[in-house]
Amino acid sequence: MVSATGFAAERRDTPATPLGSERTDLAARFVVRAAILAPSIHNTQPWRFIERLDGLELWADRTRLLPIIDPGGREMLISCGASLFNARLAVRRLGFTPRVRLLPDPAHPGLLARITWGTRTAPRPYEELLYRTIPHRHTHRGRFLATPLPPMLSTVLAGIARGEGVGLRVVKYEAQRRQLAEHVQAAEALQLRDPRIAGELMAWTAPADGERPDGLASGAYPVSADGVELPWRDIAAGAPGGFRHRGGGREIDQETAPAAVGTVAVLTTREDRRVDWLLAGQALQHVLLHAATLDVSAAFHTQPLELPDLRAAIRRDLVCGHPQMLLRLGNVARHQHSRRRPVTDVLSTE
Numbered sequence: 001m002v003s004a005t006g007f008a009a010e011r012r013d014t015p016a017t018p019l020g021s022e023r024t025d026l027a028a029r030f031v032v033r034a035a036i037l038a039p040s041i042h043n044t045q046p047w048r049f050i051e052r053l054d055g056l057e058l059w060a061d062r063t064r065l066l067p068i069i070d071p072g073g074r075e076m077l078i079s080c081g082a083s084l085f086n087a088r089l090a091v092r093r094l095g096f097t098p099r100v101r102l103l104p105d106p107a108h109p110g111l112l113a114r115i116t117w118g119t120r121t122a123p124r125p126y127e128e129l130l131y132r133t134i135p136h137r138h139t140h141r142g143r144f145l146a147t148p149l150p151p152m153l154s155t156v157l158a159g160i161a162r163g164e165g166v167g168l169r170v171v172k173y174e175a176q177r178r179q180l181a182e183h184v185q186a187a188e189a190l191q192l193r194d195p196r197i198a199g200e201l202m203a204w205t206a207p208a209d210g211e212r213p214d215g216l217a218s219g220a221y222p223v224s225a226d227g228v229e230l231p232w233r234d235i236a237a238g239a240p241g242g243f244r245h246r247g248g249g250r251e252i253d254q255e256t257a258p259a260a261v262g263t264v265a266v267l268t269t270r271e272d273r274r275v276d277w278l279l280a281g282q283a284l285q286h287v288l289l290h291a292a293t294l295d296v297s298a299a300f301h302t303q304p305l306e307l308p309d310l311r312a313a314i315r316r317d318l319v320c321g322h323p324q325m326l327l328r329l330g331n332v333a334r335h336q337h338s339r340r341r342p343v344t345d346v347l348s349t350e
């Protein structure tokens with residue numbers, strides 16, 4: 001079965017095809033190696049995987065939850081959903097059509113998905129392309145180049161998100177973009193005033209030359225305002241390099257802003273349940289990987305979605321449905337790499 005977006009959809013009607021136990025082990029490692037390259041909030045990598053004979057389980061790692069900005073685990077589950085999309089792609093790369101059950105066991109809410117190998121079907125060229133692109137997708141922070149996006153890309157990306165059961169609303173009108181930017185600016189200002197949030201950020205900030213395999217390495221984010229009207233998170237808030245420490249310089253240079261902002265979009269879901277967050281994560285990663293095949297990168301501005309009043313205002317004024325991610329798309333001159341924990345840290349056998 002192939003969905004409208006060209007991605008082989010899971011088949012619920014066919015039995016799992018178990019591999020031999022040695023090959024299952026290799027296959028599990030292959031899949032998890034791809035899964036861990038997904039984006040995650042503050043690079044917390046809040047996932048763990050358990051190998052089964054007929055596939056893998058994806059669990060949320062609640063020790064990596066951000067209790068202040070993400071008490072309900074919404075962003076944690078979006079991150080895990082993105083990693084699930086990579087896992088699906090890797091299973092396709094191995095020549096199987098994965099069967100995925102989201103939240104399969106109400107008695108274990110931490111079990112987010114059960115992935116079984118499914119039937120053998122050779123990957124399609126599009127799936128191969130997305131799989132190969134996984135290591136080349138990186139989060140961008142700051143300005144984009146003024147080069148326009150490929151024609152129709154926004155429409156294609158909206159179709160891809162729809163194929164994953166999620167909406168992608170491109171913010172086309174300047175007035176709406178400005179309104180959204182004001183919400184991001186307000187959220188950023190509010191969060192900067194909250195010492196608990198600065199503390200949480202600091203806990204996930206790592207020295208550039210350190211060994212730490214998670215969190216945001218200094219050097220992965222800018223430490224001065226760049227004039228883009230949607231401010232990025234002041235990741236080094238409170239630290240000597242942060243804006244706040246240096247007096248909170250956040251001037252918006254309206255004249256140069258529009259070209260640098262890129263294409264602004266909001267990912268939305270019809271409902272706002274845990275399953276919707278997992279769908280949003282998968283859609284996000286599908287959209288990001290498709291964009292990356294065309295050398296288009298994304299920047300994120302999720303601060304207002306972490307504050308209930310601002311999230312409600314965005315829902316009321318700008319989108320249909322529940323806003324899950326706020327992003328900008330554009331071309332960049334250079335990519336910034338981020339670190340990952342090794343597969344052995346996140347994969348176990350039970």
Ligand SMILES: Cc1cc2nc3c(=O)[nH]c(=O)nc-3n(C[C@H](O)[C@H](O)[C@H](O)COP(=O)(O)O)c2cc1C
Nearest residue numbers: 039040041042043075078079138139300301302338
């Ligand atoms: C749910 C979610 C929210 C995020 N929010 C932000 C954000 O507000 N600002 C930002 O710069 N990056 C944000 N990111 C990107 C992460 O910081 C990034 O994925 C992580 O550092 C790993 O880097 P990579 O995407 O380059 O692999 C978010 C990612 C996810 C999945």
